[in-house]
Amino acid sequence: MQPARRGRGASFPALRPRIFDTMFTGIHEEVQPQIEALDIDRSRPLIITDADEVLFNFMVGLEDFLGSLGLYFDWTSFALTGNIRRLADKAPIDQSEVGHLLSDFFEQRCAGLPAVEGAAAGLKSLSKHAQIVVLSNVPPKYAENRRAGLRDKDMDFPLIANVGSKGEVVRYLTEGLDAPAYFIDDIPHNHSSVNTHAAHVHRLHYIADERLSALLGPAEHSHSRLYSWPEIEAHILRHIETGEY
Numbered sequence: 001m002q003p004a005r006r007g008r009g010a011s012f013p014a015l016r017p018r019i020f021d022t023m024f025t026g027i028h029e030e031v032q033p034q035i036e037a038l039d040i041d042r043s044r045p046l047i048i049t050d051a052d053e054v055l056f057n058f059m060v061g062l063e064d065f066l067g068s069l070g071l072y073f074d075w076t077s078f079a080l081t082g083n084i085r086r087l088a089d090k091a092p093i094d095q096s097e098v099g100h101l102l103s104d105f106f107e108q109r110c111a112g113l114p115a116v117e118g119a120a121a122g123l124k125s126l127s128k129h130a131q132i133v134v135l136s137n138v139p140p141k142y143a144e145n146r147r148a149g150l151r152d153k154d155m156d157f158p159l160i161a162n163v164g165s166k167g168e169v170v171r172y173l174t175e176g177l178d179a180p181a182y183f184i185d186d187i188p189h190n191h192s193s194v195n196t197h198a199a200h201v202h203r204l205h206y207i208a209d210e211r212l213s214a215l216l217g218p219a220e221h222s223h224s225r226l227y228s229w230p231e232i233e234a235h236i237l238r239h240i241e242t243g244e245y
């Protein structure tokens with residue numbers, strides 16, 4: 001190593017924060033320590049899976065919760081805003097109320113949500129061939145509730161409680177990975193975000209709830225739309241073994 005000249009030596013300490021800024025670009029500060037703590041094996045395939053409507057029956061749980069509050073979900077589109085209505089007069093609740101309602105839902109119901117049929121068996125089988133990380137937009141303050149639900153349903157894999165879009169987090173997790181990576185999610189804009197920031201990741205679009213699934217075609221930026229966990233499992237195994245979709 002060459003001895004640093006005066007000018008360069010003086011500026012060196014400023015480099016480190018700049019490098020870390022780049023690594024964490026677009027990643028929420030509450031998410032950064034969670035992904036830093038993960039131990040990713042760079043030589044092993046990696047499966048990054050969403051939780052709600054992929055591992056857990058979110059809508060089933062939400063409908064039950066809404067019913068307990070005199071509310072219901074109006075199945076007209078793939079969105080929460082505008083579709084949560086009062087049983088009494090069928091009027092939609094204000095957009096400003098939806099955030100609080102969801103926060104209460106995660107606090108009270110997240111740990112007890114039913115698991116999607118075949119999810120635990122699928123992940124268990126895939127975990128013999130790949131590492132698995134759960135990337136969920138559960139509010140970080142309720143991450144422990146989600147972990148309890150994962151443990152209870154025999155899906156005890158590392159959880160990242162994400163805030164915001166998912167693409168930058170997937171980029172970080174797959175950086176330097178010398179094996180294929182897979183992303184499973186129900187929400188189209190999450191596929192778009194991963195396509196933008198980690199286009200090398202194989203993207204599988206899956207919506208567990210059949211009623212919700214019927215409202216939406218394949219996500220524009222996904223590679224494949226799949227309809228069950230046995231299908232997801234077979235698809236990923238085939239791709240790991242043959243490189244074919």
Ligand SMILES: [Mg+2]
Pocket residue numbers: 050051052053054185186187
């Ligand atoms: Mg989801």
